[in-house]
Amino acid sequence: MAHFKTGTSDKSSETDVATVLATTLLEAELYFDDGIQQCVSKAWITTQVRNWNAEVPELAVGDVVVAHFKRPGNHCRSVQTDRGIILSNLPKGQVSIMFQDDITQVIPKGWIEATVTRWSGQREKLAQDPGAGVDRPGACRPERSMPVAHVKEECVICMDAKPNGVIVHGETCHQSTCIACAKRLQSQGDPCPICREPIETVCKHHGQGP
Numbered sequence: 725m726a727h728f729k730t731g732t733s734d735k736s737s738e739t740d741v742a743t744v745l746a747t748t749l750l751e752a753e754l755y756f757d758d759g760i761q762q763c764v765s766k767a768w769i770t771t772q773v774r775n776w777n778a779e780v781p782e783l784a785v786g787d788v789v790v791a792h793f794k795r796p797g798n799h800c801r802s803v804q805t806d807r808g809i810i811l812s813n814l815p816k817g818q819v820s821i822m823f824q825d826d827i828t829q830v831i832p833k834g835w836i837e838a839t840v841t842r843w844s845g846q847r848e849k850l851a852q853d854p855g856a857g858v859d860r861p862g863a864c865r866p867e868r869s870m871p872v873a874h875v876k877e878e879c880v881i882c883m884d885a886k887p888n889g890v891i892v893h894g895e896t897c898h899q900s901t902c903i904a905c906a907k908r909l910q911s912q913g914d915p916c917p918i919c920r921e922p923i924e925t926v927c928k929h930h931g932q933g934p
């Protein structure tokens with residue numbers, strides 16, 4: 725929460741929610757929810773609404789998050805949130821994110837409401853979680869020190885279809901996407917979204933229950 729500069733660079737009487745992008749000794753560079761970026765005196769900041777760093781210390785590329793997005797036509801923060809995948813961490817507290825509808829946007833980290841899936845570090849936890857890593861007959865088993873293929877409710881790419889696409893690399897495979905997304909990744913030359921191994925072939929997993 726901070727005061728902002730009005731048209732004539734005077735201090736506003738109201739305050740607005742903003743995300744801190746960077747700070748200097750005296751000033752903070754803020755990204756207000758209406759899309760305006762301003763450098764204001766730190767004294768103008770009235771309240772700290774959220775401490776992002778305390779909640780999510782580090783976002784990794786590939787993390788799935790729920791976040792506000794820029795409304796079409798302007799740079800205002802949306803009221804609704806949508807799921808997206810972190811594409812890259814940018815300097816100044818911003819991230820590049822690809823939303824479910826294939827729209828890529830750069831948003832301040834403060835717009836992220838929650839992380840849904842963290843690939844880094846969480847894999848082992850998921851593997852230990854009973855019921856999370858389900859062994860299905862017919863599913864190929866990892867031979868080496870790969871994490872066990874974790875079968876989720878939905879495709880990690882489109883967040884919609886059942887993850888019936890099996891991505892095969894070497895002697896291991898991962899099942900995290902639908903067959904359509906798996907084929908698209910392969911045709912684009914993209915690696916496996918779970919382990920980043922180059923995709924050798926993709927196939928459809930049959931015999932999956934409802």
Ligand SMILES: [Zn+2]
Nearest residue numbers: 879882902905
């Ligand atoms: Zn999909």
Ligand SMILES: [Zn+2]
Nearest residue numbers: 898916918919
């Ligand atoms: Zn993989």
